[in-house]
Amino acid sequence: MDKLETLRCEACQARAPLVTPDELKALMLQIPEWKLKTRDNIMQLERVYRFNDFVEAMVFTQKVGELAEIEDHHPAILTEWGKVTVTWWTHKIKGLHRNDLICAAKTDLLNHK
Numbered sequence: 001m002d003k004l005e006t007l008r009c010e011a012c013q014a015r016a017p018l019v020t021p022d023e024l025k026a027l028m029l030q031i032p033e034w035k036l037k038t039r040d041n042i043m044q045l046e047r048v049y050r051f052n053d054f055v056e057a058m059v060f061t062q063k064v065g066e067l068a069e070i071e072d073h074h075p076a077i078l079t080e081w082g083k084v085t086v087t088w089w090t091h092k093i094k095g096l097h098r099n100d101l102i103c104a105a106k107t108d109l110l111n112h113k
């Protein structure tokens with residue numbers, strides 16, 4: 001099984017496949033801090049990162065934004081004092097694509113202390 005963090009996102013097409021339940025189960029082992037959420041019937045990956053203050057939260061937010069631009073795949077980011085919530089899903093297919101797991105793994109790399 002490839003290491004998610006070493007992979008690149010593929011350009012997302014409307015007909016791209018959702019990640020299968022078996023694939024998801026296996027790949028989630030690489031990103032154990034992430035939780036599966038379903039909102040408006042759309043499955044999403046979410047993680048909360050904690051920081052010492054708002055400035056640190058903003059710095060991390062900027063890094064996630066840069067990652068998103070590099071991969072042309074974009075999360076929802078909620079930046080609060082001492083806390084950043086990152087949520088990945090693929091809008092085009094209204095669910096989870098392998099890209100979302102790749103980006104979640106890459107997001108974790110941004111937070112090395």
Ligand SMILES: C[C@H](O)[C@H](O)[C@H]1CNC2=NC(N)=NC(=O)C2=N1
Binds near residue numbers: 089091
């Ligand atoms: C045109 C542009 O490449 C597409 O809209 C990309 C941009 N980033 C994206 N990000 C996410 N999370 N889902 C998408 O479907 C998506 N599509």
